[in-house]
Amino acid sequence: MSFERTPVEPKLLLDGRPRNRLLAALPPSELEYILTELELAVIPRGSILQDYYKKQDHVFFIESGLVSLQAKTNSDDPVEVGVLGRMGMVGAPVVLGTLDAPLRAVMLIPGEALMISAASLRAAMARTPILHDLLLGYTQAITVQNSQLVLCSSRHETEQRLARWLLLAHDWLKCDLIPVTHETLSNSLTVRRPSVTVAISNLKEAGAIHTDRGCITIASRPRLERLACGCYRVIRYEYARLLEKTLIVPG
Known part of the structure; x- marks a missing residue:
């Protein structure tokens, strides 16, 4: 490397x-x-x-x-x-x-x-x-x-999975603007690109995100959380337990 x-x-x-x-x-x-x-x-x-x-x-x-x-x-x-x-x-x-x-x-x-x-x-x-x-x-x-x-x-719709992916990216990047393309999301979610396009459109209509060329902006995290599947909460809870046990500084 x-x-x-x-x-x-x-x-x-x-x-x-x-x-x-x-x-x-x-x-x-x-x-x-x-x-x-x-x-x-x-x-x-x-x-x-x-x-x-x-x-x-x-x-x-x-x-x-x-x-x-x-x-x-x-x-x-x-x-x-x-x-x-x-x-x-x-x-x-x-x-x-x-x-x-x-x-x-x-x-x-x-x-x-x-x-x-x-x-x-x-x-x-x-x-x-x-x-x-x-x-x-x-x-x-x-x-x-x-x-x-x-x-x-195996269990959840593309829109729910996309919302979950964006929430995790938002947590990890600590930034509302996520520089990601439809093609990248298609590969990450293992779904066809048209399905990603439809899911993004639905999240936009719900007021959860904005889009621009090559990037997605989180417009309303509470709305995005309501649209995500429960998998996000399971994953986030496990990391929260780790943070609590180790007293990591918030931020």
């Missing part, structure tokens, strides 16, 4: 702390220790941060942007089984003691990440029980998301 990388200094971070909610949960002394092992990477759209059954040499704590977690078989196109943002990380296999997994992580919306070598992260987890427990809790949250999206894809 070739990214623009910079050693991390507190002045490079927002208010001297990471935007990534997992790292921001660490006590100052533990954060200071791991910061010395991190590099700030600028990651373009389409970059592969984790690949199918490939050795995971680095872990990425997402600072901005959006990552699509994808599964596939030998004969099928990839299927999105998770969406990751500043509340997450790419590299759960490392946390669980392995170096590969049958999943690919692709940068869907460009952004930044704090990257650390797999060996350095394992050493930090062994040294710091707080970090160890935090990342195990995160793997639980992402597993719940993976499972819930399988259910969502």
Whole structure:
């Protein structure tokens, strides 16, 4: 992987702390220790941060942007089984003691990440029980998301699934404007593009979103939540439990 990388200094971070909610949960002394092992990477759209059954040499704590977690078989196109943002990380296999997994992580919306070598992260987890427990809790949250999206894809209408996807993107990006095309949404939801167009039109008529070329703006989050399926609340609750247990600073 070739990214623009910079050693991390507190002045490079927002208010001297990471935007990534997992790292921001660490006590100052533990954060200071791991910061010395991190590099700030600028990651373009389409970059592969984790690949199918490939050795995971680095872990990425997402600072901005959006990552699509994808599964596939030998004969099928990839299927999105998770969406990751500043509340997450790419590299759960490392946390669980392995170096590969049958999943690919692709940068869907460009952004930044704090990257650390797999060996350095394992050493930090062994040294710091707080970090160890935090990342195990995160793997639980992402597993719940993976499972819930399988259910969502088989049981719910495109409009409900689109509302759920936009709500998660809104949470992860912390921004009302989501730079995403119909084609990207079609791939993420595994539905035909005309179905996405109809679903977007319905959400617009309901006053939940506005659209412009290549982007969607959340116009009313309460309306979008009413139109989403219950899967969003299940996923969000699991992350909320993680945040509550680890006392992550709100924001």
